[in-house]
Amino acid sequence: MTTTRRGWVAFVLVVLVALVGSGCTVIPLSGPNTLSEPGTGDPLTKPFQRMIALPPQPTWGPEEVIKGLQAAMAAYADDPTILPQYLTPEARSKWSPSGPVTVIEDAYDFAYPSERDGTQTVQKITVKGRWAASIKEDDAYVPTGGAWDRSFELVKVADGGYRVSSLPTGLGLLLTNSDVARAYRATNLYYVSGNTPDRLVVDRVRLRLKPTKSFAQIILERLLEQPTSALQGGAVTSSFPQGTKVEYVVWREERVVVNLSRPLDPLDPSAKAAVKAQIRYSLNMNEVAKGRTIDIQVDGEPYSLDQPDTDDQWLEDGDADPYFVSRGAIQYLGKDGPAGTVPGPAGQERTGYRDFALSKDNNALVAARTSTGISVAGLTQAGQWQEVIQGDLTAPSWHRDGSLWTFDRKNGAALRYDPAGGRGPERVEAEVKLQGLDVTRLRIARDGVRVVLSIGENTVQICALAGNGAGAKLVNFQSLATTGEGERIIDLAWADDEHLLMLVESDAGQILNQINVGDGETVGVPLKDRLQSLAGSGDRVLAWSRTGSGADIKSKIVELNQDRQTWTPKVESDASTPLFPLG
Template identity: 65%
Template structure:
């Protein structure tokens, strides 16, 4: 594979820029004919047909793969590598790949379906038998499996060996064609890094539509459109399977993007059945666009003007003050001798008001509501709730000897899983009614040991046994609410044990794992499985629990005589002891 720089071509204006692109591709095509399979040309950003310039602030850096036709002089391995290059270029130019296939294979092979992603250093295993003219040759490609990109653009990490068999046949005049191959596109990790971008899209929570929920996808960039256009085009479609039925959108069916342009401001022209007289629709649509662009570092700090069929519709000023990603109170708490205390920035503080601030035994697994006015705890007979006021009192609201630790929903309801009866329970303090059952058929028969609702009120982490963590979502509305859409997030090997899980923000989950070799703390993106390790070098004692809210991470460590609380510093590498002794169970509201 060769790499070339984009040739410089004189000229200005729209017509000159178009000629410049045409000349660039012509020169590259001439250069690669002497090569062996492909070339990569750097493009400063996905180019918009209306502004095929080079420094569009709505774009992302991009390199386009140019594949060439199979050559008469190529052997089996060169042909297979050329086929791989044609697959990498297929989305931009689908005409080259079929030239690698026999008519029979061309009729059977289908590019649709999940994209398989393997490591870059794959191995081609050639047949050992002597080659005869016209004889079919089976060639095996071996590598390590990295991920799968589904048709809904979700990115699913995988692992282990990958192997694919390709049948090639020599053709008259020289060279080979592929007679049989697996369906779908096969890309390398480098192909995906070059042409795809991890992208956060923002939808509305299903019930109240008062908060945005992030949906992470891998978008394939194209040289004919800006990254901003790719983001909004995908936002008009359904969310990934992880959030199907759990979120909604403000864009009515039939909405289209007519154009996106930028100077001092970003101007987005839409068309479709948008109710331009409904102020609630305007607010929702504006929020989805703003966060989907700005959270991906597009249009950040600039005014966004939205038009409908060319007519002014809405203007979104930079740094608008709203609560679309509001989580909860950022007050931290901890427990000492059974009494719940506030935790100041510098360490311990006073006890909370009411019975929760009084020392007592037999209460554990404390959880705080969104506004920090109610606290729940597990006892030997069930789950009790108390208000954080001087007049508050503990009241058992859910009975059961084998319940998971309580978790609050942002709507004020309290949840737990009844392990003995395999039932998910929801208690609404405002209703005065007994706890209701919520359908969760995929959990039946599983050893559910932990359940925590994310602060977005949609995603739910479920831990089964000591080794497996899944992410689900609450779908449906009112009486039709259901916990489903489960996807495996992580597992541990035999001998390891997951000690705790905690939401840090809408996208990330902290997973604490213990083993004979020590402990690890990982922050995992629940949208694509990306893992970032959090060092525990400064924590000299075994960690038993963690709590987090955005950039703040607290950990309880168990010493020989007592417990202490550490806080992760802003460098995300070192820890500081915040409370020296008799302090544990750090917690934030929700999460």
């Protein structure tokens, strides 16, 4: 017989608000308690709530002990002495806090595999919850859905209480969503692109706050380590030589002082610029030290001074000009609507060309898919359409280095064509077998490193691009999104280096999601009209809306407003695909 009980037993917890440099406040033992997060005025610090768990009590039953054990796991990083008290000596010898952190939803139940009469020496109990995510050892946050059902075994001890004698195989730390929200912060770290050395690539992690260190120091210490597995293998590099350490980070009269240790070379100007950029964006993009001068020192000696609001183009500026297609001709999109056609053949009305893509603004080229392959033309009066890749291909996508990418569906390979090199398309090596996969889209992010592929109508995978030119390789394949039953992906577009737009359709209608490719965080965007395709750049999102039927079809371009809730028509008729350079 199996029974299930729901409910929270009020065992005693103490919540401590830890604020670096401002002391602490202990809440009386009446728990559980919820505290607001007061600010300290220190730009280097993030206030947080810290849980303090109690040892197991003789009067607690199996459920209270499991809840106390879970609380001790949440508090383990700050106080590792409580958790072992919940375990028998044998369980302590087998358990390790290393490995991924398991995150489940806050509410969970208990189930007993047999009838309880309160006299058993050994009690088995199953925790039944919903799996929310894993936090990997490299601090990557990976959303994970589905049921999380795991069994524990407890034994009675001399004082009448219980201890855990057996934990689920491979379980390290078990946290709830609330534990993660209380003690961790989603953090963007910035590394140097492996194929464009004057560009930064964002790497999103979850970092645990610590009462003994400022958030700024936590960020920089993690920045000196390797990126997450998604960006390893040459996709990005670091400007910090191995062995560099953070000596201290302090706030002095509106100036943030970062003191590092050697072996940084103060005479290497290119390395100095990259060091400054990595530190600036890793602090500022996490709302730490934003708007303040950052004084970077090495062993206490001046190294580099980063002034606020310096525009050095290490990241995409997000203000690319928008375009759209009307009757096969590419037109400029102005503030109030159409603003003229582009020069050359790309600005002339034609049929048989679709899935247009624009390269970077300088020496811009346009690519389009036809029934036989992909053709390219220059945006000049002298430009001519020329077929450069033949075959059954996905829509073209431009890399920021000027190369054109697509996927050869017949031969199962990513292809790269360099217009400047004058050579035919080259097959791109991949660390996984792509042949036989139903790849329907390939999109390169504007950072030139991340690549997404849609597989069939329901799955999106993300990978990274390592190496340059003909030596490029697709590495670190991971699943990013899967649609539900009866749903299919209509379009994918990069909004910026960090976010992907995914348009999904089912019999019930359409859904537009914005996905953070670093941690899978998904935000829904409300829709009014039926959409056909998307384009994004920075804060701007454009879409092709096609409504009605027959003679009443209305085909227009709409733009998502800053409220991220409503859309405004930009082109009222005869419009189709919106475009931004790259993406």
